[in-house]
Amino acid sequence: DNIHTILRQMPKAELHIHIEGSLEPELIFALAERNRVELKYASVEELRRAYAFTDLQSFLDIYYAGASVLLTEQDFYDMTRAYLQRAHADKVRHAEIFFDPQTHTERGVEFATCINGIHRALEDAKAQWDMSGALIMCFLRHLSEEEAFATLELALPYRDKFIGIGLDSSERGHPPEKFARVFAQCRELGFHLVAHAGEEGPPAYISTALDVLHVERIDHGVRCLDDAALTQRLAREKIALTVCPLSNIKLRVFDCMPEHNFAKLLDAGVTLTVNSDDPAYFGGYINDNFLALFDALSLTQEHARQLARNSFAAAFIDTAAKQKYL
Ligand code: HPA
Ligand code: ZN
Numbered sequence: 001d002n003i004h005t006i007l008r009q010m011p012k013a014e015l016h017i018h019i020e021g022s023l024e025p026e027l028i029f030a031l032a033e034r035n036r037v038e039l040k041y042a043s044v045e046e047l048r049r050a051y052a053f054t055d056l057q058s059f060l061d062i063y064y065a066g067a068s069v070l071l072t073e074q075d076f077y078d079m080t081r082a083y084l085q086r087a088h089a090d091k092v093r094h095a096e097i098f099f100d101p102q103t104h105t106e107r108g109v110e111f112a113t114c115i116n117g118i119h120r121a122l123e124d125a126k127a128q129w130d131m132s133g134a135l136i137m138c139f140l141r142h143l144s145e146e147e148a149f150a151t152l153e154l155a156l157p158y159r160d161k162f163i164g165i166g167l168d169s170s171e172r173g174h175p176p177e178k179f180a181r182v183f184a185q186c187r188e189l190g191f192h193l194v195a196h197a198g199e200e201g202p203p204a205y206i207s208t209a210l211d212v213l214h215v216e217r218i219d220h221g222v223r224c225l226d227d228a229a230l231t232q233r234l235a236r237e238k239i240a241l242t243v244c245p246l247s248n249i250k251l252r253v254f255d256c257m258p259e260h261n262f263a264k265l266l267d268a269g270v271t272l273t274v275n276s277d278d279p280a281y282f283g284g285y286i287n288d289n290f291l292a293l294f295d296a297l298s299l300t301q302e303h304a305r306q307l308a309r310n311s312f313a314a315a316f317i318d319t320a321a322k323q324k325y326l
Pocket of ligand 2 (some may be wrong): 016018219277
């Protein structure tokens with residue numbers, strides 16, 4: 001079998017996908033029309049042309065603007081359904097999906113509207129395709145810890161609908177330790193914990209995400225290689241990084257795919273997974289990420305199998321469910 005076929009056909013789990021980042025320009029325009037929301041772009045083409053990012057912040061500005069068309073439970077359902085359909089086509093058997101409630105509650109959209117719409121789409125995917133899904137609620141790190149606590153309060157009546165807590169948005173200047181107390185409470189409540197760290201920010205943020213927040217996986221984490229001792233620790237402790245290759249190129253973490261440090265991380269023994277991050281904005285879904293990475297770095301069939309195994313091993317699913325895939 002050729003490597004592209006293997007990559008496309010192998011069952012996999014996706015562990016780093018922001019549901020608001022799966023909103024395609026066509027759906028943004030359709031929802032804007034349905035909800036009579038004014039967009040500052042005249043057409044799908046004009047919006048797509050604005051997707052020329054220089055760094056994380058330049059992306060986030062457009063990503064939050066795109067999310068402004070989401071108003072009703074059906075909007076959240078349609079967005080999530082579209083992602084799950086694409087993921088199913090890419091042989092994703094399990095998806096752990098981030099959502100950013102503060103992006104919506106800040107605009108007057110109820111927490112219930114957002115989580116109920118997303119959750120109903122996950123239930124349908126389970127029933128229809130036997131594809132499992134779970135939600136990870138992210139705090140926006142450019143906002144205060146107090147606002148994170150307020151969001152947790154809003155979320156707790158729905159705690160059976162999400163399994164974990166994450167940390168995303170503008171990384172530089174917003175270290176993990178800013179959220180030490182709210183993560184401690186989430187930990188006591190029994191949630192799984194993850195955080196974006198070492199995407200644009202320094203390796204020290206990876207260390208404090210582990211030591212202060214007690215996260216179980218690191219989202220991105222690619223900048224760990226700037227610190228040899230940290231890299232060795234990640235390898236030794238088998239802490240999985242959820243790497244997003246196309247995202248890293250679009251947001252200029254690396255200049256081009258051949259410059260990506262993925263192969264160096266593998267050689268250092270770090271446990272890696274491949275994910276799409278914000279597929280509607282970064283040029284592709286999970287299989288596009290696998291193909292771009294493997295084409296640029298001449299990785300092998302054995303790497304492909306290992307990455308698929310890693311994705312299930314690092315997932316927040318029970319051992320019996322993992323056994324099916326490992
Ligand atoms: N990094 C930080 N925050 C985000 C991202 C990302 O890649 N995507 C959506 N929110
Ligand atoms: Zn992300």
